Amino acid sequence: MTKLFTTTALLIVMALPASAVQPAEGETLAESQTYTYWLLDAIKTLDPAKNTDVEGSDVLRQLFEGLLNEDGTGGMVPGAAESYDESEDRLTYTFTLRDARWSNGDPVTAGDFVYAWRRVVDPRTASEYAWFLELMNIRNATQIIAGQLPPDQLGVRAIDDKTLEVRLTAPTPFFLKTLAHATTYPVPQRVVEEHGDAWTQPGNLVGNGAFTLDSHTLGVDITLSRNPDYWDAANVVMQTVRGVTVNDNNVGLTRYLAGELDRVQIPAGQYPRLSQEHPDQAVSIPYACSYAYVFNVSDKGPAALKDVRVRQALSLGLNRDIIVNQVLQGGQKPAYSWTHWAIDGFQAPDAEIASMTQEERSDRARALLAEAGYGPDNPVSLTLQYNMDENHKKLAIAAQQFWKPLGVKITLNNVEWKVHTDRMQSQDFDMARYAWCADYNEASTFLDWFRTDGYNSGKWSNAEYDRLLADSKTAEDTAPLYKRAEEILAAEVPAAFVYHYAKVDMINPAIRGIPTRNVTNSWYAKDLYRLAE
Structure with missing residues (x-):
């Protein structure tokens, strides 16, 4: 054979x-x-x-x-x-x-x-x-x-x-x-x-x-x-x-409509309108990238994020449905796994969080924060770092507002891409916006990111997770190993997974x-x- x-x-x-x-x-x-x-x-x-x-x-x-x-x-x-x-x-x-x-x-x-x-x-x-x-x-x-x-x-x-x-x-x-x-x-x-x-x-x-x-x-x-x-x-x-580099996505769209560009990303919230006005130019297709807020759990990270209950609460508090349906509006999907749903052969585990209402998620988040010793009189105070882009800014402001009623105080920090990535690599951040795009069409391209010796900017580490990824390299059937790895990520929450991308462009x-x-x-x-x- x-x-x-x-x-x-x-x-x-x-x-x-x-x-x-x-x-x-x-x-x-x-x-x-x-x-x-x-x-x-x-x-x-x-x-x-x-x-x-x-x-x-x-x-x-x-x-x-x-x-x-x-x-x-x-x-x-x-x-x-x-x-x-x-x-x-x-x-x-x-x-x-x-x-x-x-x-x-x-x-x-x-x-x-x-x-x-x-x-x-x-x-x-x-x-x-x-x-x-x-x-x-x-x-x-x-x-x-x-x-x-x-x-x-x-x-x-x-x-x-x-x-x-x-x-x-x-x-x-x-x-x-x-x-x-x-x-x-x-x-x-x-x-x-x-x-x-x-x-x-x-x-x-x-x-x-x-x-x-x-x-x-x-x-x-x-x-x-x-x-x-x-x-x-x-x-x-x-x-x-x-x-052509244009840091402002809206300016990029203006230049596209003026005939200066042949392809540009559609700014958040504008796909419905543009698909009506320019049906032969606006496209939305699955794109194997996942958007997340990475938590710094290294020795240099904030004490609050070393408590898994705080990380779980932050993930629960994100209203992903509002993010994809009201902010982005481009065919993106809520993310309850790190691996993108369209990756070849990927079988996502059943995520309890996905079946809850947002009210139920927020109630659970408040309870977890209380268990961890946080609340209105002792709020969690963190800085959320993101790189320059109007879409990232909109999402960061939305996340800030979602977390505020839970007793979480978020300071936003907008920096240039090179500064952003350099700080992430040196663990000089609390929480950071990040996205991972598949290097190839297989789930390990996402899951290897969180290995102890992987890219893993937040420095989360889990021995069982590492073993699963190591075993997957020689396994005949990788699906159950990848599924279990995603279950560990869901429980440990080294990052709050936000949404799975769609490629939303004017072409x-x-x-x-x-x-x-x-x-x-x-x-x-x-x-x-x-x-x-």
């Missing part, structure tokens, strides 16, 4: 096209092939080893190409690798690379992937996503990240320039799904070593993706142009891609090729084209 699976997998990948989207019969292309989209925040880095942001990943997906890409439904299709083979024991994958070149004309080799992956786990790189290679179960990743082994002991090697071997510590059913993630992209060793930290600057950056970097003004805009050296450049229609109907059936919302500019208007 394993042989059949291996052979089938190999043939499927070899038979799949590159997934380029082409104009349909009768469609007339615009003379100027440009795409301009909205960015909420500055892109902190264009280094695949150091990026942590969705916006950064969107740009990196154009500048670089991993072993595999995603198609319009989230299925895995060939990228830099044209085929792969899997060993009988499912511990070794061998990838055959296609003939491709870097944007400076150098050939893309298996050694470029080896260098890039070793660089991610090397403690000297200080990659915040080094744990992603642990999650992939790459052999020796954990020991290298901990400084116990040198990076050259990572379970990846170049058999020759076109053959890459990857060795795992355990069979990993979702392994192939991780290979479109920016952390796994190759980087050109000679360029990185020549320019150091400046290698990602315009004029220095060399990529193997369908586009090259023309300019990048931090917090203003970023411009990419079609890469003539890309292996499939003949099938890339789009010529120029530009991301210029002249722009074609944007995927609407991929829950990770991964898009590739090589698949986009612009119709004549």
Whole structure:
């Protein structure tokens, strides 16, 4: 059976096209092939080893190409690798690379992937996503990240320039799904070593993706142009891609309506109106991201949040129905689990909180706070930190009002994205707005966040939870393990889960090729084209 699976997998990948989207019969292309989209925040880095942001990943997906890409439904299709083979024991994958070149004309080799992956786990790189290679179960990743082994002991090697071997510590059913993630992209060793930290600057950056970097003004805009050296450049229609940073979502919408942007997020509460006024432009689709208020339970966190009853009360006190139905109004769903409801194969546990009325939840919250010694005469006082965005501000004000009748005093603190994430990473916060978007379409992409050694900014820790996630890496049936993990999160409340995202956007109907059936919302500019208007 394993042989059949291996052979089938190999043939499927070899038979799949590159997934380029082409104009349909009768469609007339615009003379100027440009795409301009909205960015909420500055892109902190264009280094695949150091990026942590969705916006950064969107740009990196154009500048670089991993072993595999995603198609319009989230299925895995060939990228830099044209085929792969899997060993009988499912511990070794061998990838055959296609003939491709870097944007400076150098050939893309298996050694470029080896260098890039070793660089991610090397403690000297200080990659915040080094744990992603642990999650992939790459052999020796954990020991290298901990400084116990040198990076050259990572379970990846170049058999020759076109053959890459990857060795795992355990069979990993979702392994192939991780290979479109920016952390796994190759980087050109000679360029990185020549320019150091400046290698990602315009004029220095060399990529193997369908586009090259023309300019990048931090917090203003970023411009990419079609890469003539890309292996499939003949099938890339789009010529120029530009991301424009607009911190105010309402201003972004105004600029979209003025024709300055081709895609923008719809501000909270405006989808019903815009879908009526612009039914061919307003879209709402499931998007595998979950929104939460993370509690700092580390030694640096407030004493109140170390009491699980306080955390439970804060979660109970959030009126999620008002948030999704009256504030957001874009097809979002209340969150009673961390994992997004649309993730492939996910089975959420029954959540008692979901079946209660808000009045019942608030009564339970008051009782829990009283048990913990808090009330009107001794209120819980906390600061809620969030990054600049009108939607985040609206939700923070709503949460503040929901908690006030419970005897919880909330101070709001609005900061820039870089400050926000830096403070979260150093546990310099009480409560913080955060959202996690799936790195691949499987529940572990959410659940691994709360592992003791995961991203886990609030530093919550639970031994049973860690064991469940460890066991899931080799389990034939992961569903019951994931379900139990979500039950622990519901009981321990390391964060108050608020809502599950929908992608609620205005999209210029002249722009074609944007995927609407991929829950990770991964898009590739090589698949986009612009119709004549």
